[in-house]
Amino acid sequence: MERQGNAPPDDIPVVLAREGHHGPVIHAANRKARMDGVHPGARVVDMRAICPELQVEYADPAGDRAALDRLVLWARRFCPWTARDGEDGIILDTTGSDHLFGGEAAMLVEMETQLSLLGLTARLAVAPTWGAAWALARFGPVRSICKADEAYFKLGPLPVAGLRLNSDTVLLLRRLGLKTIGAVMDVPRLSLTRRFVKAGLDANPLMRLDQALGKLAEPVSSRDAPPVIRATARLAEPIFDPTPHLPDLCEDLCDQLKAAGLGCRALHLVVYRTDGDVAEVTVRTSAPTRDPAHLHSLFRDKVDRINPGFGFDLITLAAGGVEEIAARQTRLDGDSDDDLHLTRLIDRLSAKFGARSVTRPMLHQSHVPERAEAALAALAEAPEGQAVVVKERPLRLLDHPEEVRVLYAVPEGPPAQFVWRRQTHRVARYAGPERIAPEWWKDRPGTRLRDYFKVEDASGRRLWLYREGILGDGRGQEPRWFVHGFFG
Amino acid sequence: MGVLRMQQKMAGQGERPAGMPHTLAEVFPANPSDASATGFMLSRLPRTNAPILWVQDRLSRKEAGRPALAGIGLRHPIIMVDLSRAADVLWAMEDGLRCRALAAVVGEVWGDPPALDFTATKRLAMRSEAADVSCWLIRRAASPDLSAARDRWRIASLPSETHPHDAQSPGDPRWALDLFRSRRSKPGQWVATHERAADRLHLAAATGDRTLDESDGAARERAAG
Numbered sequence: 099m100e101r102q103g104n105a106p107p108d109d110i111p112v113v114l115a116r117e118g119h120h121g122p123v124i125h126a127a128n129r130k131a132r133m134d135g136v137h138p139g140a141r142v143v144d145m146r147a148i149c150p151e152l153q154v155e156y157a158d159p160a161g162d163r164a165a166l167d168r169l170v171l172w173a174r175r176f177c178p179w180t181a182r183d184g185e186d187g188i189i190l191d192t193t194g195s196d197h198l199f200g201g202e203a204a205m206l207v208e209m210e211t212q213l214s215l216l217g218l219t220a221r222l223a224v225a226p227t228w229g230a231a232w233a234l235a236r237f238g239p240v241r242s243i244c245k246a247d248e249a250y251f252k253l254g255p256l257p258v259a260g261l262r263l264n265s266d267t268v269l270l271l272r273r274l275g276l277k278t279i280g281a282v283m284d285v286p287r288l289s290l291t292r293r294f295v296k297a298g299l300d301a302n303p304l305m306r307l308d309q310a311l312g313k314l315a316e317p318v319s320s321r322d323a324p325p326v327i328r329a330t331a332r333l334a335e336p337i338f339d340p341t342p343h344l345p346d347l348c349e350d351l352c353d354q355l356k357a358a359g360l361g362c363r364a365l366h367l368v369v370y371r372t373d374g375d376v377a378e379v380t381v382r383t384s385a386p387t388r389d390p391a392h393l394h395s396l397f398r399d400k401v402d403r404i405n406p407g408f409g410f411d412l413i414t415l416a417a418g419g420v421e422e423i424a425a426r427q428t429r430l431d432g433d434s435d436d437d438l439h440l441t442r443l444i445d446r447l448s449a450k451f452g453a454r455s456v457t458r459p460m461l462h463q464s465h466v467p468e469r470a471e472a473a474l475a476a477l478a479e480a481p482e483g484q485a486v487v488v489k490e491r492p493l494r495l496l497d498h499p500e501e502v503r504v505l506y507a508v509p510e511g512p513p514a515q516f517v518w519r520r521q522t523h524r525v526a527r528y529a530g531p532e533r534i535a536p537e538w539w540k541d542r543p544g545t546r547l548r549d550y551f552k553v554e555d556a557s558g559r560r561l562w563l564y565r566e567g568i569l570g571d572g573r574g575q576e577p578r579w580f581v582h583g584f585f586g
Numbered sequence: 587m588g589v590l591r592m593q594q595k596m597a598g599q600g601e602r603p604a605g606m607p608h609t610l611a612e613v614f615p616a617n618p619s620d621a622s623a624t625g626f627m628l629s630r631l632p633r634t635n636a637p638i639l640w641v642q643d644r645l646s647r648k649e650a651g652r653p654a655l656a657g658i659g660l661r662h663p664i665i666m667v668d669l670s671r672a673a674d675v676l677w678a679m680e681d682g683l684r685c686r687a688l689a690a691v692v693g694e695v696w697g698d699p700p701a702l703d704f705t706a707t708k709r710l711a712m713r714s715e716a717a718d719v720s721c722w723l724i725r726r727a728a729s730p731d732l733s734a735a736r737d738r739w740r741i742a743s744l745p746s747e748t749h750p751h752d753a754q755s756p757g758d759p760r761w762a763l764d765l766f767r768s769r770r771s772k773p774g775q776w777v778a779t780h781e782r783a784a785d786r787l788h789l790a791a792a793t794g795d796r797t798l799d800e801s802d803g804a805a806r807e808r809a810a811g
Contacts, residue, residue: 440637443685447667447678455668459655471655476665484660491656493621493628497647519619526745529755554756558743559620583651586625586759586780 111149114157115142125157159185170321172216176209179320187235189228191318196224206241225249228318229310233260233279249311254280261306271303282307327354327362327417336372336409341401347415348390355417361386363419365393369404370412377404381449384477385441386421392442396449444476461485465534467495467582489532490552492562492583499580502563512551512563518581523555531565546573552585560585608632608690608720609770610711612735616742618696618726619650622761623741627692627722628658629780629787636689637663639682644670645696650726662689672699676706683713683721694724698731708734730766737771740764747779758782762792 106112111131115122122142134149146152166182173180176199179191192205199205206222213220223234225244230253234242237256244252253260256279258271276282282290282303290304299305308314329350331343344367355361363386367379381396447456457473463485464470470485505522506514511531515524530551546567553563562583567573615623631638640653647668655664667678672695682691691714695702707723711734714721723735730738742762749757763776775792 439685440687443639443682443688444665446681451667451669451674451678457666457668459664459666461655461660467654467656473666480663487656487659492654493624493657494651495654495657496651527754527756529749529752552756554746556745558745558760559617560743560746560756560759583654583657584619584621585657585756586621586628 106153110153111136111151112153112155113142113145115154116157116159122154122156125159167321169218175212176205179318181318181320183228183232187232189231189318191320192224202243203241206243210241225252227310227312228316229262229306230312232262233310236260250283253310254278254283258282258303261303261310262300263303263306264300267297267301267303276303279307279310324420325358327351327358327360327420329354329415331413333411333413336411338406338409339401340367340369340404340410340413343413344397344401344415345390345394347413348394351415351417352388352390352393355388355420359422359424360417360420361388361423362393362417363387363421364417365396366414366416366418367397367401367404368414368416369406369410370414371407371410373408375407377406377410379404380418382419382453383441383445384448384475385445386419386423387442387445388423389442392445396445399450441477448476461487464537466537467491467534469537469540490585492552492560492585495562495583496581499564499582502579502581504579512553512565513579516563516579518561523553523559523561525553526556527554528552534564544573546571546577550582607715608718609736610707610714610721610723610734611737611739612707612723612725612730612733613739613741614725614728614730616740616762620741620743621650622743622759623724623739624653625759625780626739626741626761626763626778626787627690627724629785630720631662631690632720633661634689635661635663636687637665639665639667639679639685639688639691640694641667641669641675641678641682641692642694643672643675643696644668646694646724646726649696650694671701672696673701676701676710679721679723680709680713683710683717683719686717686719688719690720690722692722692724694726695728696725697727698729704732704734710734711736735767736769737765738767740766744777763789764792 108128109130111128111134113127113131113136114125116125117123118141120141124136124138124140124142124145126138127136131149131152136145136149136152142152142154163185166185166188170180170182170188173188173190177190177192177195181189183189192202196202196205199208202224206224209222210220221235221240223231223238223242223244225231225234226246226249230244230249233253233256234244237260238252242252258276258279258281259268260279261282263271271277271282276285287304294302294304305314309316329347331347351365362383364380364382369377371377379397379400381393381400383393383396387393444456453475456476458476458478459471460474460478460480461484462470462472500518502516502518504513504516508514512525512528515522517523528551531549532551533547533549535547536545548564548566549568550562550564552560554560561581562585563579564582565577565579567577569577613623613627642652652666653664658664669675669678675693675695679691679693682688702725710721710723730740741764744760744762746759747757749755759780759782761778761780763778765771765773765775767773776789777792779788779790780786781788
């Protein structure tokens, strides 16, 4: 199955690559590339030699799998029983639902049409067993339909790769001269059993053959869509303010979440206006929760942003980001633990001021002071191996170092007197210099090194002063002096 | 000049004597761009590993810088909240004081905004006492007008101790502390030396400076007479 969302034109060979043991290998190729001799599993450099105009993109297997999982649910429109089949297929149990589309052939056409509307190409087959359908869809004719008693004949001419075996076993069978499924069928059963008695399902052609012919059961277990957790308030008359209904809705939603043992990370409040418009407000939490009072408090300032228009008569509150949370009782009196309160505090602050203004600074491995700290999300886990501070560092740092005017420069050490923020400071004592070189792998070329001094002036203020560059380093004019921080 | 230990003399932020709940304290640095108030506040925090909620308004951040983790140390995880208005700072502090998991709530407000009135400080003080979380309000470029803070400090930097190994470089920091109003203990003035290695504060009575002492006494006599 190939994605064609904003696909490149068909006359350019395009491949998707993934990391292999010896450099990138081909994950998938488009039609033109396949016709040029590119095959999946080969190394990209080799295929470039065959096909010089090859365009290479990186594959996203996790994204493909998630998309396929969504497609499994989408395919429920054809039948109620669908499941994902490996990395590139969907299996539908259409027993009894084909007549709704006017027969199996018409159903396949309808499926192909619907999938092409999504921008997907598909290879479809109907067969009495999972294995037969798998083989026919990949190696059989287009939209092949296999009746219950035809599996033996239809599978015969297909290659042995159609038996869902691993590559080693396919290679083994080819070396044994068994190139088609029919050839495997013709081999006496006893000799195949003797050869593959200890092999697993993936490497056992006999069991796979039995599955394809329906002699061995292979049920399709369908995955259930996660239930939508939603609380609804239907009103007799249009209203303009949802606030009075919010506590009940939150209570209702949290009861449902509690019954299912779940918590939510987001809440979507949707109001359906009488003029047909829909307005939505979303709040998010930093940890999954199902506390009605807390969830209600997150809407405190947000409800005003709803434009009620001529009023609305239907309010729904839906839970998003649903996760399982175990009910924990940490104290004998039934109260919750303190950590939970901290996540709620961060939720409230983030809901009011935005998630970007609530951060948690972390030490970062860098000697350059402004890079020694990184701001993470407020509840982020501390990364492993946090940097250790070796040198004495100021308690406060200025975001932008402020330049000082030097009145009396001394060849070695900090200036004897300087003007900063329109005040003259006379240096009484100092410690330093501590030289911090620029990080050449990050800084622009020509960035000057810094010599830091801890300076105490006559009144006792302790500043962190630095000189940018040294005289004659060939990177600009006279060195300049800056204030960067304050010691306690 | 006797060296007094903090827990005997001063009202209990940090290591607290029995029956002294955590409460709201205001600190007025003598110079806005002086980290002495930050250093003093950090030395008074409870010795736990609980996080600090640190709320700054825009001007404080711009003029006095942001707290640097490398200098403060990693004992308390810090949750920084960067805001622009003083009213928001007070809101965030008040909200933070509902959370008992915090070691302290620190707010930095620049100047005398109208939002920071007696009522606001009273709310902070009562919430802080109810939750038993210490609350520090660092007010730069501000006048110490009406406030419900239980302790009010004025802090200035003093020339530091002599460095034990290097006479030319500054040693442990010294601060002039002035507890000019306190509801729970006797106001007074001290010279504090912060022993960085042990994170301990040594206090000495601030009567060593003789000329300052005399002039101060004379002024008080005139005012009385």
